[in-house]
Amino acid sequence: MSPQDHFPIQIATPTPDNRQLKRRHTARYYMHRVQESLTTRVSKFICAIFLGLLFFAGIIAFIVYLSLRPHRPRFIIEQFSIPALAQPNGFENAELTFNVTARNSNHKIGVYYDNMVVNAFYDDQSIGGRPVLYPFYQEPKNSTIIFGTLSGATLTVNNRRWMQFLNDRARGKIMFRLELTSTIRFKISTWDSKWHKMHANCQVDVGADGLIMASSVGRKCPTYFT
Ligand SMILES: *[C@@H]1O[C@H](CO)[C@@H](O)[C@H](O)[C@H]1NC(C)=O
Numbered sequence: 747m748s749p750q751d752h753f754p755i756q757i758a759t760p761t762p763d764n765r766q767l768k769r770r771h772t773a774r775y776y777m778h779r780v781q782e783s784l785t786t787r788v789s790k791f792i793c794a795i796f797l798g799l800l801f802f803a804g805i806i807a808f809i810v811y812l813s814l815r816p817h818r819p820r821f822i823i824e825q826f827s828i829p830a831l832a833q834p835n836g837f838e839n840a841e842l843t844f845n846v847t848a849r850n851s852n853h854k855i856g857v858y859y860d861n862m863v864v865n866a867f868y869d870d871q872s873i874g875g876r877p878v879l880y881p882f883y884q885e886p887k888n889s890t891i892i893f894g895t896l897s898g899a900t901l902t903v904n905n906r907r908w909m910q911f912l913n914d915r916a917r918g919k920i921m922f923r924l925e926l927t928s929t930i931r932f933k934i935s936t937w938d939s940k941w942h943k944m945h946a947n948c949q950v951d952v953g954a955d956g957l958i959m960a961s962s963v964g965r966k967c968p969t970y971f972t
């Protein structure tokens with residue numbers, strides 16, 4: 747054998763000692779790998795349980811939030827009239843009467859109302875207003891009737907405006923808007939929300955007889971907060 751032949755063989759076949767060392771190293775290496783993958787699996791498992799619980803708690807919180815979320819009160823226009831519109835000299839002693847129901851549709855949430863003010867508008871110009879309700883508490887699933895009359899000092903209609911009403915009347919209908927404004931607070935169990943300024947806007951069409959038209963009776967008044 748030439749040294750050139752011998753040389754590669756020695757490299758290719760390590761001594762028994764060497765081989766054993768390498769095998770021992772490999773075993774330890776695999777053991778380490780197994781241990782490592784075990785710990786990652788355990789930590790992955792714990793992580794999964796934790797995330798699962800978090801997800802579950804999130805869903806429960808969301809359901810609780812949905813069931814406790816307060817719904818704003820619902821306003822519906824029931825009656826509205828200016829009977830004087832049907833009389834020849836009605837302007838002298840005109841009266842505007844209104845009747846609106848406010849319903850708290852929440853199952854468990856009460857509503858505190860601060861003073862409520864009602865304002866009537868024609869062509870987006872105020873034609874009168876007055877306070878209607880003193881502060882009160884509305885129980886869950888309860889309705890409150892808000893009614894009143896605007897006349898004299900609370901009905902600020904001048905002659906020119908009255909002529910506009912009569913012109914509209916000749917064309918079939920007069921359009922008014924009744925706005926109810928209050929500051930409300932929700933009572934959720936023993937916790938009270940902060941105060942929110944609320945507006946309800948009722949669009950009302952009045953016919954030639956000075957009474958609310960059938961199409962407007964029971965119409966919902968959109969509400970918004972400011
Ligand atoms: C207001 O309207 C409701 C529903 O139509 C009625 O029950 C109630 O008697 C009315 N109240 C007044 C004062 O007009």
Ligand SMILES: *[C@@H]1O[C@H](CO)[C@@H](O)[C@H](O)[C@H]1NC(C)=O
Pocket residue numbers: 885887888889
């Ligand atoms: C609403 O509340 C008033 C006063 O608390 C009560 O007398 C009335 O029966 C209630 N109405 C309904 C429909 O629960």
